[in-house]
Amino acid sequence: MVRGLLASVMVGILCAVMGTYVVLRGMAFLGDAMAHAILPGVAIAYLLHGNLLIGAMIAAVIIALSIGFFSKGGTVKEDTAIGILFAAALSLGVALISSIQTYAVDLSHILFGNVLGVSVSDLWLTAGLGLVVLASVALFYKQFMVISFDPILAATLRLPAELLRNLMLVLLAMTVVVSLQTVGVGLAAAMLITPAATSYLLTRRLWPMMLVSATIGAVSSLVGLYLSYYLNIVSGSAIVLTATAIFLLVFLFRPKQGLLWKKR
């Protein structure tokens, strides 16, 4: 339970920080697709008795690069490429998992997370990947902000925008992979989007948006996990529903047009 709690909070924070860019750059669909697309990687790793996270990571990187490949130069629109690849990968994943005898249980763990099954090595891997993602977001704060806010300025500053975009996709992939254990592929997108969208209503600058978003992510994970324990419901659902409840509260009761927040 303690391991589960630690993993949930780490994932909550990580998703919330990356989610800031997902919300601001309008990558919600991509985040959702990425989460589903890692399913075949997980299934293959499971069948081969390998580490599920590593399988997921490989699948995520392949998907991220394929989306870039198909949509390069406008041959296929990016969201179309995402749609095709995401459906295909999800189908392949389900097909592979359905060949496993106990597939109903396993599938639900993968789709909706299984915090109680978090091992010590999983925890270390989560912490490691999380650290890499957070460090990159901090190091390239300036560059990521410019390519997201004003691509034309990025060009006049001669920033390698293509490279930075790909780096962001890889970071997103890592985040989604890590969130697999706690909320599962079905709900990872919610953890990316909901805390960041809530924070967007409350803040006016990028880094406070990330901080508030991270706090909301962590609190949702903590509260959600306790709720799942006492109400005996799936942890991933409980966490996402908590985050959604926070969003609704903020949406309804936020300071009128941000009056309270204008002072700072």
Add this chain to the structure above:
Amino acid sequence: MDILPESPARLDVDNISVAYNGTPVLRDITFQIPHGARVAVVGPNGAGKSTLFKALVGLLPLSSGKIFIHNLPLGHHLDCVAYLPQREEVDWHFPVTVRDVVLMGRFGHQKWLQRSGRLDREIAMNSLQQMGISDMADHAISELSGGQQQRVFLSRALAQEPHIFLMDEPFTGVDSTTQEATLVLLDHLRQKKVTVLISTHDLNLASSRFDAVLLLNHTLIAFGDPLSVFTPENLTKAFGPQMLKLPDGMVLVDDCCPPEESSDRKGKVN
């Protein structure tokens, strides 16, 4: 002020052609702009004014020809060109304050992982003061009026300390305070010997406040001082049927504020 070519020309465009989404927009454009000149880029809608600017900052690839800045090929200088985008091209709901935006102008002077220091902050505040919006420094850009937003972007361009400054339609759809602030800024830039290219629909402004006019309609129709460029022949070549010639030799051009642009703008201002 005369714009006789002195050497080295700040901006040297050598026979460039640019295509946008596969269709050629600019063909065989050649011109030189010397130090500190102020040039109006004029032409009908879709003539390729924005395309020219985007090619000059390296946003669009050249299908042929070359661009030199200080006699060096484009891309050689890091901080040389500043660009004021059209209002539609910016995400006004991004969570940044006025100060954040202006500090972005300093990124070109910083190392990759370097943060903005005291000097950067001073320069940013000075340029905000110059544009008369330093009291708005901590406001989110979404809270500003259209004219104030434009002044924020002008401040940012100032903070970039550019050698060449490109402004895409800075006089369209903004209040008179901002227009005036923009004109004052132009005089300041002239003192600093900054070369300025401005696209505009305002032909009167182009002929009264600029050293030279670049008349464009996919090809370069004329380039030189306003009097020699604004002749009935040249205007007919550029604007064609959009023009009315009066018997006493006066020429009227109706080309302001295309409908789709103005409706767009209304949607985004509030």
